[in-house]
Amino acid sequence: MAATLVSSNRSFKGRQFVYKHASSTTQCEMTFGVYIPDHKPDEKLPALFYLSGLTCTHANFMEKSGFQQFASKHRLVVVHPDTSPRGVDVDGDSESWDFGKGAGFYVNATVEKWAKNYRMYDYIVKELLEEVVPSVAPIDLAKIGIFGHSMGGHGALTIGLRNSSKFQSISAFAPICNPITVPWGQKALTGYLGDEDKSTWNQYDASEVLKAYSGPKREILVDQGAADNFLAQLKPETLKSKENAEIVVRMQAEFDHSYYFIASFMADHFEHHAKILNKI
């Protein structure tokens, strides 16, 4: 359970850490990054969980998004896990870039072959949030936000809405909004959950979870590049605002699906989360 320090770098007014630990949920060693702003010895800080997209590890966001500047400014701890189990080999986990390694889709797999390790949903919601991160970072568990990109945007929306007592603020960059209807999602959900009872897929579909959402009022910020090559896989138009969930989807002209897009709107996402978390 204890996390082992992999690296530590001074960054803005804080430190960027990487840790690894033996996960009881995924039954293998997992790596994650955490940025911790300077703080007083007994001070607890709000935290943001960032979920990455297909093919990413914990490192892409850490190296390419420029988020540390805003974590430092707003004094938010930021946690960024890997996107799948890595320390274990399951037959077929490396055959494609959109399934298996780097593509855990933030689900708890039920198909036997994947069910032992591919449990990224529980890993994030339970083990990482409640046990591992509190052992290395001074987080205030009453003030937690979640955001992510693409497959990680799907993860942020579904995890955030389904666990509204644990996550108080939500946003996403170019999220997969309706995976049950698009090739990326259908492939992953068939693989991890099977296709005998597709009603089990709905719990991992942001637009379906949103329809069923009955929790406290949420304002959710979504940025989407208008020149994103993957728009047909993302379907932001399927996210419909309702009384207890206001969705603001901003179509950003000329932007694509890359980290250049993410970095360009990072400041706004931190403003969004800080405003909500600091009010609690």
Add this chain to the structure above:
Amino acid sequence: MAATLVSSNRSFKGRQFVYKHASSTTQCEMTFGVYIPDHKPDEKLPALFYLSGLTCTHANFMEKSGFQQFASKHRLVVVHPDTSPRGVDVDGDSESWDFGKGAGFYVNATVEKWAKNYRMYDYIVKELLEEVVPSVAPIDLAKIGIFGHSMGGHGALTIGLRNSSKFQSISAFAPICNPITVPWGQKALTGYLGDEDKSTWNQYDASEVLKAYSGPKREILVDQGAADNFLAQLKPETLKSKENAEIVVRMQAEFDHSYYFIASFMADHFEHHAKILNKI
């Protein structure tokens, strides 16, 4: 001569481009990046040249520094070349990480084996600045700054001071300040220039170039991490201010040699250059 577009990504209020071109100076294909802020059709913008450190290509700065935010804010074109010839193989160019590929040291080699291709000094000062970049970016050649990191800091200081009519502003992150006295520099200068007449080395030594500098007044900003593992190779204490060159060396507690350090002070370096270039 004509540069070919490799990639183009919307980033903040501008675009990040990568180009390649056949270089007449290095006699091989060279790749460089250039960020161009949004501008009017006939508008010319000031520009910054960024020189990277050992092992880097054009890409490290583009992906890891977060510079685009500030290039967009201050409306500066930013050019970031590779650190050595790449499209050619010279026997011995890949045996070590601090000599040959990724380690051109911004010199014009005179040792025969290297002299044909390893001409990064002339490549930057003449071909890239005066011919290639103006063919793809709207730069105002009267308002050019130069900065860089480590080996690239050495390049920025020596190129900037020796070409004061071409470069009006200079700064550096953790530059190699006195290469003629340290292992990295001695290895590179022996390899590229030979060690029969070491007086030829002085033109590529920032502290020696500074002593000899007789050009217009310069204020030079240098940031240096106090926890940098390579301090003994860098020797910032050898940079001595003089009447026409004020050197401000800021020792930054806890910071190392990484891009986390560079990113943390990027805003200040853009302020430094913009202030000088916008006054011209």
